[in-house]
Amino acid sequence: MRRVVVLATLTGALLVGLVVSARVGQLPVSTTDVVGAALARLGITSGWAPSDEVVAMTLEQIRFPRVALSALVGAALAVGGAVMQAIFGNPLAEPGVVGVSSGAALGAAAAIASGVSVAGGAGVAAAAFVCGFLATFLVYVTARANGRTEVVTLLLTGIAVNAFAGAGIALVMFVGDTASREQIVFWQLGSLNGARWHEVAVVTAIVVPTTLIALALARRYDLLSLGERSAAHLGVRVEALRVGSIALVALLTAAAVAFAGIISFVGLVVPHSIRMLLGPSHRGLLAASAIAGAALLVWCDLLARTAVAGADLPIGMITALIGGPFFFVLIRQARSRAGGWG
Numbered sequence: 001m002r003r004v005v006v007l008a009t010l011t012g013a014l015l016v017g018l019v020v021s022a023r024v025g026q027l028p029v030s031t032t033d034v035v036g037a038a039l040a041r042l043g044i045t046s047g048w049a050p051s052d053e054v055v056a057m058t059l060e061q062i063r064f065p066r067v068a069l070s071a072l073v074g075a076a077l078a079v080g081g082a083v084m085q086a087i088f089g090n091p092l093a094e095p096g097v098v099g100v101s102s103g104a105a106l107g108a109a110a111a112i113a114s115g116v117s118v119a120g121g122a123g124v125a126a127a128a129f130v131c132g133f134l135a136t137f138l139v140y141v142t143a144r145a146n147g148r149t150e151v152v153t154l155l156l157t158g159i160a161v162n163a164f165a166g167a168g169i170a171l172v173m174f175v176g177d178t179a180s181r182e183q184i185v186f187w188q189l190g191s192l193n194g195a196r197w198h199e200v201a202v203v204t205a206i207v208v209p210t211t212l213i214a215l216a217l218a219r220r221y222d223l224l225s226l227g228e229r230s231a232a233h234l235g236v237r238v239e240a241l242r243v244g245s246i247a248l249v250a251l252l253t254a255a256a257v258a259f260a261g262i263i264s265f266v267g268l269v270v271p272h273s274i275r276m277l278l279g280p281s282h283r284g285l286l287a288a289s290a291i292a293g294a295a296l297l298v299w300c301d302l303l304a305r306t307a308v309a310g311a312d313l314p315i316g317m318i319t320a321l322i323g324g325p326f327f328f329v330l331i332r333q334a335r336s337r338a339g340g341w342g
Contacts, residue, residue, distance in 0.1 A: 003284050006277050010288060014295035018071065021302040022063045029055055029063075038064070061196075069195040069203060070301040070315075071294035073256040074266055076207045078293025080252040081267025082274075082286050083214050086221040087245045088151055091275065094268040095253040097158045098246060102165035103135020104128040104257040109169045109184045113176035124187070125199070125258040132254035135161055140246055148239060190261035190316025192301050199259045206255040210248050211290055217241065218282035225280060263316045265323025266293055272327070 022034045033050040037059040050056040077095065084093040095101060111127035139161050143154040169188075173181045220241050223231040228238050256263070274288045297315070300322065304313040 003278055003288075006274075007284075007288055007291065010291040010295055014071065014291055014298065017295050017298035017302065018067055021067045021070070021298050021305075022059060024302060024306055025058075025063065027055065027058050029059065034059065065197050065200050066192050066195040066301065067298060068200045069259065070192050070297045072200065072203045072207050073192070073260045073263065074293040074295070074297025075211065075290040076203070076252040076256040076293075077263060077266040077297075078270040078289040079211050079214055079286055080249045080256075082271035082282070082289045083221075083245050083249050083252075084267070085271055085275075086224065086282055087242050088155075089225065091272045092268070095249050096162070096264075096267075097155055098249065099135035099139045099158050099161035099165065100132040100250050100253040101257055101262055102162040102169075103138075104132030104254055105188055105262055106135075106165040106168045106172070107131025108187055108258075108261075109172040112183050112187065113172045113180045129254045129258040132257055133250050135165065136246060136250035136254075140243070186314065187261045188316070189314030190263040190319070191304075191312065191314055192260055193312050195259070203255050203259060206251055210251050211286075214245075214248055215283065215286050217245070218286055221282040222280070225282075261314075261316060263297070264320050265327065266296060266319055269323045269327050270296060 019031060019034055022038075023029050023031060029050075033052075033055055037050055037056060039045075041060065041064065050059065080095040081093075084095055084097065085091050087093075105128070107127040107130060108124050110131075111124045139154065139157045142161075143150065143157040145153070169184070173184055176184070220231070220236050223234050223236050224238065224241065226234075232238050253267070270293045271285065271289045274285055274292055278284045278288055297319070300318045301315050304315045304318050307313055307318075
């Protein structure tokens with residue numbers, strides 16, 4: 001019953017956030033116009049479609065793509081964080097530890113500094129995606145020895161790759177011009193401004209099937225939480241599960257980072273919060289994390305657009321400002337309640 005209540009509450013928060021985010025902006029739009037335009041987008045005829053062509057164009061070309069992308073990116077980061085915590089057995093694990101975020105940032109920085117711009121900036125997104133995935137592959141190959149991948153070695157290798165990527169970004173910014181430096185800094189802070197439907201389509205094509213695969217692996221994650229030896233005795237191919245899961249996380253995070261920049265704390269705070277509400281069962285945890293991550297980023301993006309009149313704040317800054325103190329509270333509660341992570 002508790003799971004149903006939590007899922008219903010999170011779904012309600014997401015749906016309300018989607019509508020409110022589409023309504024609010026410099027151009028006032030009614031709820032009826034939002035619902036009618038959304039139904040029209042889905043091919044459903046209704047009498048609620050906006051009569052004002054400017055409102056219809058604003059919703060169709062600007063607000064709906066941004067709202068959809070924010071939900072997809074939030075879900076991708078949250079599910080990626082939940083999977084990382086499952087395979088590492090550590091609630092502090094998050095997608096960035098395997099180098100995907102820093103690798104993507106280095107690729108984006110290099111593309112920006114070199115002036116790569118294809119199809120309205122798709123070159124930067126492509127470079128971020130490819131470099132993020134390559135960084136994760138490098139971490140895995142380096143950490144693998146004797147047919148196994150030690151978790152501690154993987155984490156240490158990820159730290160080294162993150163440090164190297166950070167140095168590479170600093171070098172690119174040093175040799176780049178002022179405009180490039182400003183764009184790189186802004187990209188690293190995260191933004192959903194300028195989202196378009198083709199970006200939503202690309203992220204959807206990656207995030208939806210990858211999330212479904214993660215849900216299909218939920219039972220194995222439950223067994224892995226008993227320990228590697230116990231899971232192996234119960235038929236889980238631990239190494240194959242870990243390798244496949246890292247690939248899933250790389251895909252989810254690279255797709256999100258490529259189009260939205262670096263958005264921190266979503267993959268860390270959301271799964272941990274859901275685990276405290278629903279317990280460690282990964283089927284409910286992954287599903288709820290996807291919904292909660294989508295809802296969180298939709299509301300954070302709304303705050304980024306409206307907090308300062310006439311300005312679009314970096315969404316990564318918003319998530320860090322909210323996530324940092326919130327995660328500190330979670331840590332204190334977890335430690336005082338169970339004497340550990342439990």
